[in-house]
Amino acid sequence: MSKEKVVLAYSGGLDTSVCVKWLQDEKNLDVVCVCGNVGQEETGLDAKKQKALDLGVLDCQVLDLRDEFSDEFLTKAIAANSMYENRYPLLSALSRPLLAKKLVEVAHEFGATYVAHGCTGKGNDQVRFEAAVKALDPELKVIAPVREWDLKCRPDEVAYAHAHNVPVPEGTNDNPYSIDDNLWGRAIECGHLEDPWNEPLDDAWVMTKNPEDTPDAPTYTEIEFEAGKPVAVDGKKMKLSEIVIVLNKISGDNGFGRLDLVEDRLVGLKSRECYEVPGALTLITAHKALEDICVEGDLLKEKIKLEQDWATAVYNGQWYSPLKNALDAFMADTQKFVTGTVRLKFFKGNCHVVGRKSPFSLYDYGLATYDRDTTFDEKASAGFIEIDTLSLKTWAKVQGPSSAAAQA
Numbered sequence: 001m002s003k004e005k006v007v008l009a010y011s012g013g014l015d016t017s018v019c020v021k022w023l024q025d026e027k028n029l030d031v032v033c034v035c036g037n038v039g040q041e042e043t044g045l046d047a048k049k050q051k052a053l054d055l056g057v058l059d060c061q062v063l064d065l066r067d068e069f070s071d072e073f074l075t076k077a078i079a080a081n082s083m084y085e086n087r088y089p090l091l092s093a094l095s096r097p098l099l100a101k102k103l104v105e106v107a108h109e110f111g112a113t114y115v116a117h118g119c120t121g122k123g124n125d126q127v128r129f130e131a132a133v134k135a136l137d138p139e140l141k142v143i144a145p146v147r148e149w150d151l152k153c154r155p156d157e158v159a160y161a162h163a164h165n166v167p168v169p170e171g172t173n174d175n176p177y178s179i180d181d182n183l184w185g186r187a188i189e190c191g192h193l194e195d196p197w198n199e200p201l202d203d204a205w206v207m208t209k210n211p212e213d214t215p216d217a218p219t220y221t222e223i224e225f226e227a228g229k230p231v232a233v234d235g236k237k238m239k240l241s242e243i244v245i246v247l248n249k250i251s252g253d254n255g256f257g258r259l260d261l262v263e264d265r266l267v268g269l270k271s272r273e274c275y276e277v278p279g280a281l282t283l284i285t286a287h288k289a290l291e292d293i294c295v296e297g298d299l300l301k302e303k304i305k306l307e308q309d310w311a312t313a314v315y316n317g318q319w320y321s322p323l324k325n326a327l328d329a330f331m332a333d334t335q336k337f338v339t340g341t342v343r344l345k346f347f348k349g350n351c352h353v354v355g356r357k358s359p360f361s362l363y364d365y366g367l368a369t370y371d372r373d374t375t376f377d378e379k380a381s382a383g384f385i386e387i388d389t390l391s392l393k394t395w396a397k398v399q400g401p402s403s404a405a406a407q408a
Helices: 014-026 045-054 066-079 092-110 125-136 154-163 240-253 278-294 297-315 322-334 380-388 390-398
Strands: 005-009 030-037 059-064 114-116 141-143 178-182 185-189 219-226 229-233 258-264 270-276 340-347 350-357
Touching: 005 014, 005 092, 014 030, 014 045, 014 154, 030 045, 030 092, 045 059, 059 092, 066 092, 066 229, 066 240, 066 278, 066 322, 092 114, 092 125, 092 178, 092 297, 125 141, 185 278, 219 240, 219 278, 229 240, 229 278, 240 278, 278 297, 278 340, 278 350, 297 322, 380 390
Parallel strands: 005 030, 005 114, 030 059, 114 141
Antiparallel strands: 178 185, 185 270, 219 229, 219 340, 258 270, 340 350
16 A cells, blocks of 8 residues: 655755655655755755665755746845835745745646644744745645654754764764855844844854955945846846846845844844845845836825835735735835836945936926925925915814813
């Protein structure tokens, strides 16, 4: 009688390698691994596939998801200027729903009953994986080995791996940090960073130079957008995945893109996180500047409020929810005329917008200038103020501090 199958989100690291053996031995399941390349720093994906096959999995599918991640996920994040708690431009929250989608697709391909992930029981990613799976196929069952097994810490996992012939690379216990990265940036936590008073050590940063060591002359870069989507850097057209890579380099070399913050996790705790997001912050900075001249004022004010709803929904694992889909539709409508170029100036860890232009700009020089050739009718302001303050004036007379009612 054939065994039931489980499709595992597989990184090739210690956690998911131990997950393979645990699912085989403890759950008596045939395992299929899915390793998605969303632009993480790691190389040697073929070696990771071979490692999984050597552990006895039925198959290990290595999927290049960089362009799909960029075109279907990052474009929406840019349109929404996604900044969770107005500070953090989302990393894992953007890649997890794509990886979950691939888990479901492969589960259907192999007729699997289960999908599995290696997420901890106190993090956000478990919610993101499982919410996405439930939205895409509510009949699939989810197994989270790390929530079930008795391996309480990394040395326990190493001991389990040695006991079950799972290869453990040298230095597995030496890295003090927990790292997650993709094309959009890099998240760093644990170790020295768990005390929020500790300043991050230099070894935490990989994508960005110390601002003190960056060039002594500013770097200027121009980014072109079409309908809200980045299409070129310094006049060179390229696909979005390439634009992010280029801007990660330019911004990182100038020390821009480091974040050190305490965020509120979905599961109810506060967590100190460090992020390197040079390209992401650069694109969002430029995109906001272009929106300032291309999006009508009342619409822009409403969009800014809804951007936080979008970021919170995605952070909380609701990528495939009706709310997030409706917010996507709103964001997309606001981007129809967000076409133009933004010029940025990088210097010593800073990035400033120093120019913006668009064929659809709502900035009218004739109305804005204070020169004598202005087209703005200042005399009309008196009537505007009279109407605009009518309600306030009525309140002041009847209920305000100087009214008879207030003096009684």
